[in-house]
Amino acid sequence: MARVLTPRAEDFPRWYQDLIAKAQLADNGPVRGTMVIRPAGYAIWERMQSEMDARIKATGAENAYFPLFIPESYLKREAQHVEGFSPELAVVTHGGGKQLAEPVVVRPTSETVIGEFMAKWVDSYRDLPLLLNQWANVVRWELRPRIFLRTSEFLWQEGHTAHADEADARAYARRILHEAYEDFMVNVLGIPVVVGRKTARERFAGATSTYTLEGMMGDGKALQLGTSHELGQNFAKAFDITYSSADRTVEHAWTTSWGTSTRMLGGLIMAHGDDDGLRVPPRIAPIQAYVMIVKAGDGVGEAAGKLRDALRDAGVRVALDDRVDTPFGRRAVDAELKGYPVRVEVGPRDLAAGNAVVVRRTDGSKTPVPVGDVVSTVLAALDADQKTLHDSALAFRESRTVDVKTLDEALEASATGWARLPWAAVGTEGETRANGQGVTVRCL
Amino acid sequence: MARVLTPRAEDFPRWYQDLIAKAQLADNGPVRGTMVIRPAGYAIWERMQSEMDARIKATGAENAYFPLFIPESYLKREAQHVEGFSPELAVVTHGGGKQLAEPVVVRPTSETVIGEFMAKWVDSYRDLPLLLNQWANVVRWELRPRIFLRTSEFLWQEGHTAHADEADARAYARRILHEAYEDFMVNVLGIPVVVGRKTARERFAGATSTYTLEGMMGDGKALQLGTSHELGQNFAKAFDITYSSADRTVEHAWTTSWGTSTRMLGGLIMAHGDDDGLRVPPRIAPIQAYVMIVKAGDGVGEAAGKLRDALRDAGVRVALDDRVDTPFGRRAVDAELKGYPVRVEVGPRDLAAGNAVVVRRTDGSKTPVPVGDVVSTVLAALDADQKTLHDSALAFRESRTVDVKTLDEALEASATGWARLPWAAVGTEGETRANGQGVTVRCL
Numbered sequence: 001m002a003r004v005l006t007p008r009a010e011d012f013p014r015w016y017q018d019l020i021a022k023a024q025l026a027d028n029g030p031v032r033g034t035m036v037i038r039p040a041g042y043a044i045w046e047r048m049q050s051e052m053d054a055r056i057k058a059t060g061a062e063n064a065y066f067p068l069f070i071p072e073s074y075l076k077r078e079a080q081h082v083e084g085f086s087p088e089l090a091v092v093t094h095g096g097g098k099q100l101a102e103p104v105v106v107r108p109t110s111e112t113v114i115g116e117f118m119a120k121w122v123d124s125y126r127d128l129p130l131l132l133n134q135w136a137n138v139v140r141w142e143l144r145p146r147i148f149l150r151t152s153e154f155l156w157q158e159g160h161t162a163h164a165d166e167a168d169a170r171a172y173a174r175r176i177l178h179e180a181y182e183d184f185m186v187n188v189l190g191i192p193v194v195v196g197r198k199t200a201r202e203r204f205a206g207a208t209s210t211y212t213l214e215g216m217m218g219d220g221k222a223l224q225l226g227t228s229h230e231l232g233q234n235f236a237k238a239f240d241i242t243y244s245s246a247d248r249t250v251e252h253a254w255t256t257s258w259g260t261s262t263r264m265l266g267g268l269i270m271a272h273g274d275d276d277g278l279r280v281p282p283r284i285a286p287i288q289a290y291v292m293i294v295k296a297g298d299g300v301g302e303a304a305g306k307l308r309d310a311l312r313d314a315g316v317r318v319a320l321d322d323r324v325d326t327p328f329g330r331r332a333v334d335a336e337l338k339g340y341p342v343r344v345e346v347g348p349r350d351l352a353a354g355n356a357v358v359v360r361r362t363d364g365s366k367t368p369v370p371v372g373d374v375v376s377t378v379l380a381a382l383d384a385d386q387k388t389l390h391d392s393a394l395a396f397r398e399s400r401t402v403d404v405k406t407l408d409e410a411l412e413a414s415a416t417g418w419a420r421l422p423w424a425a426v427g428t429e430g431e432t433r434a435n436g437q438g439v440t441v442r443c444l
Numbered sequence: 445m446a447r448v449l450t451p452r453a454e455d456f457p458r459w460y461q462d463l464i465a466k467a468q469l470a471d472n473g474p475v476r477g478t479m480v481i482r483p484a485g486y487a488i489w490e491r492m493q494s495e496m497d498a499r500i501k502a503t504g505a506e507n508a509y510f511p512l513f514i515p516e517s518y519l520k521r522e523a524q525h526v527e528g529f530s531p532e533l534a535v536v537t538h539g540g541g542k543q544l545a546e547p548v549v550v551r552p553t554s555e556t557v558i559g560e561f562m563a564k565w566v567d568s569y570r571d572l573p574l575l576l577n578q579w580a581n582v583v584r585w586e587l588r589p590r591i592f593l594r595t596s597e598f599l600w601q602e603g604h605t606a607h608a609d610e611a612d613a614r615a616y617a618r619r620i621l622h623e624a625y626e627d628f629m630v631n632v633l634g635i636p637v638v639v640g641r642k643t644a645r646e647r648f649a650g651a652t653s654t655y656t657l658e659g660m661m662g663d664g665k666a667l668q669l670g671t672s673h674e675l676g677q678n679f680a681k682a683f684d685i686t687y688s689s690a691d692r693t694v695e696h697a698w699t700t701s702w703g704t705s706t707r708m709l710g711g712l713i714m715a716h717g718d719d720d721g722l723r724v725p726p727r728i729a730p731i732q733a734y735v736m737i738v739k740a741g742d743g744v745g746e747a748a749g750k751l752r753d754a755l756r757d758a759g760v761r762v763a764l765d766d767r768v769d770t771p772f773g774r775r776a777v778d779a780e781l782k783g784y785p786v787r788v789e790v791g792p793r794d795l796a797a798g799n800a801v802v803v804r805r806t807d808g809s810k811t812p813v814p815v816g817d818v819v820s821t822v823l824a825a826l827d828a829d830q831k832t833l834h835d836s837a838l839a840f841r842e843s844r845t846v847d848v849k850t851l852d853e854a855l856e857a858s859a860t861g862w863a864r865l866p867w868a869a870v871g872t873e874g875e876t877r878a879n880g881q882g883v884t885v886r887c888l
């Protein structure tokens with residue numbers, strides 16, 4: 001097969017960029033750092049949203065929507081925020097044809113405005129816990145943008161909760177971490193994330209604990225796929241989120257925040273993609289089975305249509321490609337690029353023998369299967385390949401992770417993958433030295 | 445019952461505002477003209493999205509996401525746009541801590557940026573029709589904001605499609621109008637919209653035809669709930685959306701655009717609300733049955749829990765209110781305000797007789813029902829009340845619409861409702877005169 005993408009081993013960032021363009025997942029937007037998410041990419045994001053949203057709601061959180069525009073003064077309320085965000089802010093100075101009396105900021109997160117409203121809505125301990133989530137776009141000006149990974153505008157969900165005591169806040173931050181995020185990433189995205197705490201240095205400004213989920217990408221590097229923060233009472237004190245307790249004393253609430261974003265699309269591509277294109281785990285794939293008419297012929301169109309219907313009736317997300325005026329080879333390369341888990345190729349020759357060909361994206365196998373067995377074969381392949389993608393990502397991670405004893409060994413190992421070592425062998429000074437060499441301590 | 449809201453007859457706008465606050469649907473945001481959509485309001489919007497999204501996808505459109513920020517120059521491309529939008533634009537002049545070389549606009553619609561990308565993506569007639577939809581926030585600076593109806597930021601879906609010929613574009617604009625919008629508004633929202641074309645004056649800038657869906661609100665006034673536009677080749681010419689035909693000639697595409705927004709939340713409130721609060725049609729209601737424990741007592745909690753489970757198992761969206769430390773009267777008033785279609789009240793006295801009380805929001809009826817019959821009673825009530833709300837909105841509309849022959853009669857009728865008359869009796873001059881008196885020609 002002709003080379004379609006730059007091979008990963010040759011230039012991983014270039015491979016990533018090629019794949020996004022050729023699989024029609026996204027384009028750069030006209031304003032530097034913004035992106036256009038094309039239908040093939042957005043359909044994956046929609047499935048991510050629906051799977052995550054169900055898990056988030058199962059923890060008791062409710063969705064709401066807070067405004068895009070935030071008064072500049074809000075961000076100054078919490079000193080640590082301004083420092084963290086001000087070089088990244090987009091500022092609106094003109095509205096309705098006039099200069100604004102007070103400039104407004106395009107939200108880099110809704111944390112401050114949500115804090116303001118939590119303070120209004122929370123009165124007594126009966127109003128707690130208050131569990132809010134929002135799906136929205138946010139803006140953080142980005143000087144070195146990369147689609148899905150670092151863009152000036154991205155889509156995300158941000159959760160913000162207030163609790164009556166520390167134990168409840170901690171339990172909730174961990175529940176989201178494990179029941180929503182880890183479960184989704186491992187069992188749906190097929191990415192065997194490592195879950196743990198960040199060092200004091202890598203922690204979110206204002207957080208007392210930051211939990212992270214780190215996936216290993218195809219180049220052996222780590223990508224942070226989500227975080228969940230315990231904010232102690234820091235945030236409640238800055239925003240005056242207080243409640244009257246059952247004993248009628250006034251207390252500050254304990255808050256958490258947690259988020260995941262379109263960066264997960266980048267993680268999905270880099271964790272599972274190969275030199276032929278994307279490989280989408282069946283549980284997240286918008287199209288699980290792609291029925292292709294190889295070329296026109298006696299009964300071929302009818303047989304393909306029936307297979308499409310039978311697969312759909314069996315609960316498979318299926319699409320039919322009947323563009324016989326486009327060469328089959330080109331369409332097959334495109335299907336590989338887009339990473340449909342299973343292709344069902346229907347052509348005159350195989351059909352004459354009563355067969356269709358089932359092609360699995362995960363291992364490239366091509367198997368002629370009697371037409372009557374296609375549905376069961378596809379269902380079995382989808383199940384097996386979900387597991388295969390996860391297990392090979394895990395095997396890859398293990399092959400690129402070494403257990404070491406000293407920081408020097410760890411720095412050496414970081415050239416090709418991850419190193420696991422006791423925090424005592426690193427310490428804050430060791431972390432400074434590692435950072436100096438472009439290596440970060442990802443997870444405790 | 446104590447008066448909770450300003451009665452509609454006394455001050456309709458005030459009633460609307462009171463209801464939104466007391467039913468906890470939304471709040472004003474900190475930046476003038478923005479809104480916070482609270483969980484009770486957002487849950488309705490989520491159901492609107494999911495019902496509409498399914499209908500839009502059934503027409504063949506795919507979702508995508510285009511950037512929030514648009515170069516100012518894009519809006520100047522199409523002269524009619526600048527005129528229409530420039531007094532409404534929010535302009536970002538600073539990003540990443542610096543003044544931007546070229547200011548960027550926060551999208552008032554994505555039409556121009558989608559046009560730009562359609563031009564890139566469409567090459568041959570095989571790429572048509574290109575059917576795109578987007579769910580997003582947009583900003584149009586608003587000097588006289590009203591929550592849901594006119595806000596500086598609102599949420600919407602905007603569809604943009606390109607077709608090979610006029611007939612296909614026209615058929616598609618009408619398909620969205622009827623199969624997606626009208627079907628949803630009539631059969632789910634229970635609002636008997638009038639569907640038709642706008643006059644040349646009321647038409648969208650650049651459109652060759654604008655179709656509208658108009659609902660009558662509780663004050664007899666019209667609210668536009670959605671529009672679908674045929675743009676002819678105007679837009680394709682401004683954005684250079686061309687394709688090579690089967691005969692290898694280069695042609696301009698024919699485009700459409702269509703949208704609905706969070707304004708539908710305002711329409712829902714004003715079409716069905718009464719002096720006690722919201723009335724939500726069962727098919728759109730996030731909570732269809734609200735099981736309330738009247739007060740603690742022998743077996744009451746258990747019975748209520750079982751009813752909740754039985755309703756859920758029967759496919760009813762159900763919630764349980766067991767806050768027995770809050771007076772029942774207050775909770776009942778709150779349930780009326782929030783407009784849950786059916787309440788199931790479980791208290792010790794009725795339960796001793798083997799009953800629960802089924803309260804229907806639509807007509808206020810309270811019926812003791814044997815516990816074993818609650819599920820079937822609720823299911824029947826949900827069906828009947830969906831129809832009742834639609835039919836009473838229709839009856840109200842008819843009672844407030846008169847058939848007249850002259851413009852003078854029509855202007856008189858418009859004080860309390862709508863007038864239906866031949867366009868020949870109005871004409872462009874008549875329209876000018878009507879506009880001068882604050883009356884608009886809504887629908888041909």
Ligand SMILES: [Zn+2]
Nearest residue numbers: 078081205206
């Ligand atoms: Zn903070």
Ligand SMILES: [Zn+2]
Nearest residue numbers: 522525649650
């Ligand atoms: Zn236009």
